[in-house]
Amino acid sequence: DAKTTQPPSMDCAEGRAANLPCNHSTISGNEYVYWYRQIHSQGPQYIIHGLKNNETNEMASLIITEDRKSSTLILPHATLRDTAVYYCIVRSTGNQFYFGTGTSLTVIP
Amino acid sequence: DAGVTQSPTHLIKTRGQQVTLRCSPKSGHDTVSWYQQALGQGPQFIFQYYEEEERQRGNFPDRFSGHQFPNYSSELNVNALLLGDSALYLCASSLTTWPGDSPLHFGNGTRLTVT
Numbered sequence: 001d002a003k004t005t006q007p008p009s010m011d012c013a014e015g016r017a018a019n020l021p022c023n024h025s026t027i028s029g030n031e032y033v034y035w036y037r038q039i040h041s042q043g044p045q046y047i048i049h050g051l052k053n054n055e056t057n058e059m060a061s062l063i064i065t066e067d068r069k070s071s072t073l074i075l076p077h078a079t080l081r082d083t084a085v086y087y088c089i090v091r092s093t094g095n096q097f098y099f100g101t102g103t104s105l106t107v108i109p
Numbered sequence: 110d111a112g113v114t115q116s117p118t119h120l121i122k123t124r125g126q127q128v129t130l131r132c133s134p135k136s137g138h139d140t141v142s143w144y145q146q147a148l149g150q151g152p153q154f155i156f157q158y159y160e161e162e163e164r165q166r167g168n169f170p171d172r173f174s175g176h177q178f179p180n181y182s183s184e185l186n187v188n189a190l191l192l193g194d195s196a197l198y199l200c201a202s203s204l205t206t207w208p209g210d211s212p213l214h215f216g217n218g219t220r221l222t223v224t
Contacts, residue, residue: 032210034212036215041197041217042217042218043113043199043201043215043216043217043218044152044199044213044215045215046212046213046214046215049210049212051210087151091210096154096157096165096167097142097144097152097154097201097213098154099144099151099152099153100151101149101150101151102151
């Protein structure tokens with residue numbers, strides 16, 4: 001199962017774009033990349049997912065490199081409520097989600 | 110439209126006891142997964158239920174068992190509780206699709222403390 005590597009922590013100024021990187025160099029051709037975030041004491045919240053193409057929704061954008069070995073989650077205008085732990089996950093063909101330790105994003109006023 | 114609901118929200122048990130946690134999936138979802146999240150760690154997959162059967166299992170001992178009912182709700186049972194079982198237990202539901210790109214929707218979990 002493909003594993004992911006994320007920086008343990010990042011800071012971002014309020015109102016600026018937050019770019020969260022993720023490496024998944026062993027990803028298989030039919031495995032999706034998912035992003036979730038978790039605010040303290042709550043369950044993980046789905047953000048976005050993609051296979052090959054870049055994706056955008058009301059929360060964020062997902063940029064996947066052409067070789068699919070890495071991706072970046074972009075929060076276009078970070079707010080204080082975006083402070084959370086962000087998980088990049090490669091979904092195995094067995095439907096299991098393998099969470100790592102994620103990136104703790106702190107949005108600074 | 111209610112999302113995933115879990116009960117109870119908090120629970121305190123003593124070593125050796127047994128516990129049952131409950132989960133109602135998001136409306137329209139037919140698959141339920143359970144995850145264990147220790148403090149400071151990411152969630153770890155326990156098992157997944159679909160059509161009332163355990164379909165996949167993570168690296169957890171047989172003390173962890175589950176059930177899915179005809180209405181798709183689910184229970185997680187843990188026997189012979191250990192101190193190390195103290196964690197946040199998360200239930201997630203999804204719609205089984207092919208090629209399996211249906212997101213998981215999580216509840217807010219049950220905080221289990223074993224003393």
